[in-house]
Amino acid sequence: MMKRDQEDNEIISIGDISRSLGLSTRTLRYWEEVGIIESVDRLKHASRGYTPYMVRRIKFIVRLRDLGLTIKELQYLYKVYGDAKKTDQVIPELIRIFDQHIGTIDEKISSLNYLRAEIVEYRKRMLGKLAESTQKKS
Numbered sequence: 001m002m003k004r005d006q007e008d009n010e011i012i013s014i015g016d017i018s019r020s021l022g023l024s025t026r027t028l029r030y031w032e033e034v035g036i037i038e039s040v041d042r043l044k045h046a047s048r049g050y051t052p053y054m055v056r057r058i059k060f061i062v063r064l065r066d067l068g069l070t071i072k073e074l075q076y077l078y079k080v081y082g083d084a085k086k087t088d089q090v091i092p093e094l095i096r097i098f099d100q101h102i103g104t105i106d107e108k109i110s111s112l113n114y115l116r117a118e119i120v121e122y123r124k125r126m127l128g129k130l131a132e133s134t135q136k137k138s
Contacts, residue, residue, distance in 0.1 A: 011040055011049035021062060028058070036061060036074045064094075068101050 018025045028048070031037045037058055039048040050058065061074060069077075077097070081090045 010052055012052070012055055014039070014048040014050070017050055017055060017058065021058065023058075023062070031058075031061065031074075034071060034075060036071070036078050067098075068105075069097060073097050 014025050014028055017023070018028060028037070032039060032048070037050075037054060039050055039054070064074060064077075077090055077093060080093050081087070
């Protein structure tokens with residue numbers, strides 16, 4: 001359900017946004033509670049609503065979440081942006097966070113490659129023991 005606010009801006013209901021983005025209304029409420037997003041001021045008993053600008057920000061947050069950013073990192077970015085309202089101040093911080101995530105992923109990949117090699121080697125030894133056991137029975 002779309003409404004208009006005092007400035008004649010489109011207001012999109014929390015239900016419409018949650019359906020269109022595949023998010024639960026609880027997720028949106030939680031993000032608002034922890035300071036990642038904000039809704040427009042509500043009158044008594046009115047449901048939450050979001051401007052098209054906020055919907056774009058929510059889509060951006062969903063993308064960042066899908067890329068592995070944590071709630072804490074999203075809160076930090078929101079604060080950086082909120083303090084200056086300048087994208088050029090957020091971008092360097094976002095790049096720094098991405099660099100940290102890339103490093104973490106590289107470490108995990110290395111660790112998983114090591115684990116895979118260990119499993120392959122252990123499997124070879126078990127196959128050798130199985131072959132020995134089969135030959136002794138013959």
